[in-house]
Amino acid sequence: MTFNPDSDISGGNVKRRGRGAAVGGGVGIVGVIVVFVVSQLTGVDIGGLIGGGAQPGPAGPDQAITECQTGEDANENVTCLMQGASASIDDFWVGAYPSVAGNEYVTPNFILFDASTSTGCGAATSATGPFYCPPDQTIYIDTTFFQQLREPPFDTTGGTLAQMYIAAHEWGHHIQHISGIMDQADRTGTGPDSDSVRIELQADCFAGAWVSAASETDDASGTNYLEPPTRTQVADALDAAAAVGDDRIQQGSGQEVNSEAWTHGSSEQRQRWFTTGYEGGAAACDTFGVDGSRL
Ligand SMILES: [Zn+2]
Structure with a gap:
């Protein structure tokens, strides 16, 4: 998706955290490999399950992103893309949250980190992949992940809407956390109709809901942040949703497809729920209300 060049994105809440490798010698290669296996093969993107031997990087202080104003x-760089996405996604949820829950919406924290960092959910590295940490209500992204999306095993085009889909998916986990949906789910199980998969498909659905409404979100002076997505851009986001499907990841790592091990859902499920949100909005994202056969 393309931002309106004149929109004011300075209200985004993205912060930058310093380089982790500078602290305590950084992260050992063993730690990186362990976390990579945990995150890429089980697709963990909600904190509380990470750690895996990584040494913690810095916890702060965090710097505001002052270079991203418009x-x-x-449209020019990925840091400002995340800043703009956060401004738009936040504006979307201010309006849409009442269709999901009755309590008050609060904005999550959003940290871009480099190499490694300490979080309320333990140590994270670039290899952890983007994730949301419920205890500190923070989305953590190392934007080098977006380059990984363009390489094997993902091999997606990884355009701007695909990148913002990832941010909107993690924001969806924040919505689940503050609304109590996440607490009610049993995230210990796996399989195509497990609560774990229902949580992930709902986050995809919430991301789709934002994409369809994104061109109506606006800054303080009423300028829309984004132009409507093109067909190619929506296809690009769907391509990313498919690439992070559990069946695709199992195949990409040389495993048999085993649906009983799924935590995020198949490529087909992830694309379908993204589309459900895109067409029906956040209120259509009740993945817990549908029978397992229709999930
Ligand atoms: Zn997720």
């Missing part, structure tokens, strides 16, 4: 900046 939509033109967001």
Whole structure:
């Protein structure tokens, strides 16, 4: 998706955290490999399960992203793209949250980190992949992941909407956390109709809901942040949703497809629930209300 060059994205809440490798000698290669296996093969992207031997990087202080002021900046580099996405996704949820829960919406923290960092869920590295940490209500992304999306085993085009889909998916986990949906789910199980998969498919659905409404989100002066997505851009986001499907990841790592091990859902499920949100909005994202055969 393309930002309106004149929109004011300075209200985004993304912060930058310093380089982790500078602290305590950084992360050992063993730690990196362990976390990579945990995150890529089981697809963990909700904190509380990470750690895996990584040494913690810095916990802060975090710096505001002052160089990202306009939509033109967001169209030019990935840091500003995340800043712009956060402004738009937040504006979307201010309006849409009442269709999901009755309590008050609060904005999550959003940290871009480099190499490694300490979080309320333990140590994270670039290899952890983007994730949401419920205890500190923070989305953590090392934007080098977006380059990984363009390489094997993912091999997606990984365009701007695909990148913002990832941010919107993690934001969806924040919505689940503050609304109590996440607490009610049993995230210990796996399989195609497990609560774990229902949580993930709902986050995909919430991301789709934002994409369809994104061109209506606006800054303080009423300028829309984004232009409507093109067909190619929506296809690009769907391509990313498919690439992170459990069946695709199992195949990409040389495993047999074993649906009983799924934590995020198949490529087909992830694309379908993204589309459900895109067509029906956040209120259509009740993945816990449908029979397992229709999930
Ligand atoms: Zn997720």
